[in-house]
Amino acid sequence: MFDCRAQAWRPTGADATRVYDVVGIGFGPSGLALGIAIEEHNAAAGPERAVTATFLERQPRFGWHRGMLLPGTTMQVSFLKDLATMRNPHSTYSFVSYLHGQGRLVDFINGKSLFPSRIEFHGYLEWVAARLGHLVAYDAEVVDVRPVLDGERVVSFDVVTAAGSVTRARNVVVATGLRPTLPQGIERSERVWHTSELLPRLAQLGGEQPTRFVVVGAGQSAAEATEHLHDRFAGAEICSVFSRYGYSPADDSPFANQIFDPAAVDTFYAAGDDAKRMLVDYHANTNYSVVDLELIQELYRRAYQEKVRGTERLRFINVSRVTDVHDTGEDVVAVIRSLASGETSMLRADAIVFATGYQPSDAGDLLGEVGAYCLRDTDGRLSLRRDYRVETSPLVAGGIYLQGACQESHGLSSSLLSNTAVRAGEILDSLLDARTAAVPSSFALEVKSHV
Numbered sequence: 001m002f003d004c005r006a007q008a009w010r011p012t013g014a015d016a017t018r019v020y021d022v023v024g025i026g027f028g029p030s031g032l033a034l035g036i037a038i039e040e041h042n043a044a045a046g047p048e049r050a051v052t053a054t055f056l057e058r059q060p061r062f063g064w065h066r067g068m069l070l071p072g073t074t075m076q077v078s079f080l081k082d083l084a085t086m087r088n089p090h091s092t093y094s095f096v097s098y099l100h101g102q103g104r105l106v107d108f109i110n111g112k113s114l115f116p117s118r119i120e121f122h123g124y125l126e127w128v129a130a131r132l133g134h135l136v137a138y139d140a141e142v143v144d145v146r147p148v149l150d151g152e153r154v155v156s157f158d159v160v161t162a163a164g165s166v167t168r169a170r171n172v173v174v175a176t177g178l179r180p181t182l183p184q185g186i187e188r189s190e191r192v193w194h195t196s197e198l199l200p201r202l203a204q205l206g207g208e209q210p211t212r213f214v215v216v217g218a219g220q221s222a223a224e225a226t227e228h229l230h231d232r233f234a235g236a237e238i239c240s241v242f243s244r245y246g247y248s249p250a251d252d253s254p255f256a257n258q259i260f261d262p263a264a265v266d267t268f269y270a271a272g273d274d275a276k277r278m279l280v281d282y283h284a285n286t287n288y289s290v291v292d293l294e295l296i297q298e299l300y301r302r303a304y305q306e307k308v309r310g311t312e313r314l315r316f317i318n319v320s321r322v323t324d325v326h327d328t329g330e331d332v333v334a335v336i337r338s339l340a341s342g343e344t345s346m347l348r349a350d351a352i353v354f355a356t357g358y359q360p361s362d363a364g365d366l367l368g369e370v371g372a373y374c375l376r377d378t379d380g381r382l383s384l385r386r387d388y389r390v391e392t393s394p395l396v397a398g399g400i401y402l403q404g405a406c407q408e409s410h411g412l413s414s415s416l417l418s419n420t421a422v423r424a425g426e427i428l429d430s431l432l433d434a435r436t437a438a439v440p441s442s443f444a445l446e447v448k449s450h451v
């Protein structure tokens, strides 16, 4: 196991003379995939055409949804859709290469599955992060991006962290992922959690013997949290509350799965707004508010067996919503309203786990003053080109790119792993094209300190 914390962070000041070609904000899978694409380009192109890059990551070490790294859970994407293979099948950064290095390739093959455990895939991502350790600074939360001006022209960007360090670059790639969301009016507390923090919260329970958990939602996170709590706390009742009648299966059938193909991004991007909305509606059940069929069957089997035994501790409160919560300090009370009868009931629990999903955050907030140079669409979102470059004022020389939060323009694969490798290659190509198009001297631009 590699310890990514070992990588030293050498902050650069606003007066630093170094200007990177690219600063990546966020070093999750999207940042890693771009890092790989850049490393592979540099190895092939040689020092003259190399792209200089650095990534800033707010976590103290690499981690991919650690709070939900539950034993027994598996990936929802084929291992072939790793960080590199779809872009470069010869890559040494593939999941197969990782397996080979770990001495598990043949064992994995014998398992006959395309879907590794999430824990194993996390090991793969950590392995990549460690190999790219020279490109990243951890404990570096970006809070602002400032324009570096030459007259009216924005010649580069200063990326500022919470600790005050400044890194200067000609291009910025934002890949900060999605934000956990709670229903309106619900606040997190000691006993009100989001699934994104499930494991650390459970660890804090210490020797406590919980008697009841309430889980809210009917997506994959909700079903996995329900199963995990049921496994782990044999003396506790687990009550899952959701508005559906029952969990619905994720559509992972082959034709529907094509919505995640690289070519689907072209189709989606070129489509009109109505067609875009229609495609998301048709195929939302490939991803949102749905659960792997096997897990649905497992939860049903458990509940039925409990019924047979007459000791029911796995309960499903369907067609219902949690409308309020009261954390008393000792426990928490969930107010539950039946959407069918309108009746309200209360459930006292040790904790309520909201598995209510994630929302994109507006990258514009992070971009600070630079946001003023970015164009927005009629809904107020950053306007993106097909190559993920934000449309900016002609005064801006460099590029701002967005990875992830662009489902409205680029389709359902945007926040997922399916297309990460290919997208990273497209962003790198765009950077290289822009560099070729620019006057040669601009690439070797000397920094003028205007900050």
Ligand SMILES: Cc1cc2nc3c(=O)[nH]c(=O)nc-3n(C[C@H](O)[C@H](O)[C@H](O)COP(=O)(O)OP(=O)(O)OC[C@H]3O[C@@H](n4cnc5c(N)ncnc54)[C@H](O)[C@@H]3O)c2cc1C
Binding pocket: 025, 026, 027, 028, 029, 030, 031, 056, 057, 058, 059, 063, 064, 065, 068, 074, 075, 076, 077, 140, 141, 142, 143, 175, 176, 177, 178, 221, 366, 403, 404, 415, 416, 417, 418
């Ligand atoms: C539990 C769970 C399981 C999932 N499993 C799958 C799956 O099997 N298959 C699939 O396709 N998708 C899956 N997803 C969807 C998920 O969005 C993608 O797997 C993936 O995480 C997207 O990568 P990303 O790098 O874009 O975002 P993230 O993984 O969210 O990474 C963003 C990174 O940016 C960092 N960051 C955020 N803000 C800042 C800042 N201001 N400054 C510096 N750093 C910052 C964060 O700390 C984080 O490391 C899953 C999601 C969850 C919640």
Ligand SMILES: NC(=O)c1ccc[n+]([C@@H]2O[C@H](COP(=O)([O-])OP(=O)(O)OC[C@H]3O[C@@H](n4cnc5c(N)ncnc54)[C@H](OP(=O)(O)O)[C@@H]3O)[C@@H](O)[C@H]2O)c1
Binding pocket: 068, 073, 074, 075, 076, 118, 182, 183, 184, 216, 217, 218, 219, 220, 221, 222, 224, 242, 243, 244, 287, 288, 289, 290, 321, 322, 355, 356, 357, 358
């Ligand atoms: N093993 C894995 O690979 C794995 C594990 C977990 C998650 N994931 C992925 O992570 C992503 C997110 O999944 P997720 O399950 O966290 O989120 P999700 O699919 O968006 O599901 C959110 C659930 O919360 C409910 N909800 C939302 N707002 C609510 C509110 N205000 N009140 C009550 N209920 C509310 C939704 O109900 P409605 O439908 O009624 O809105 C839905 O059931 C998906 O891509 C998923 O595939 C993968």
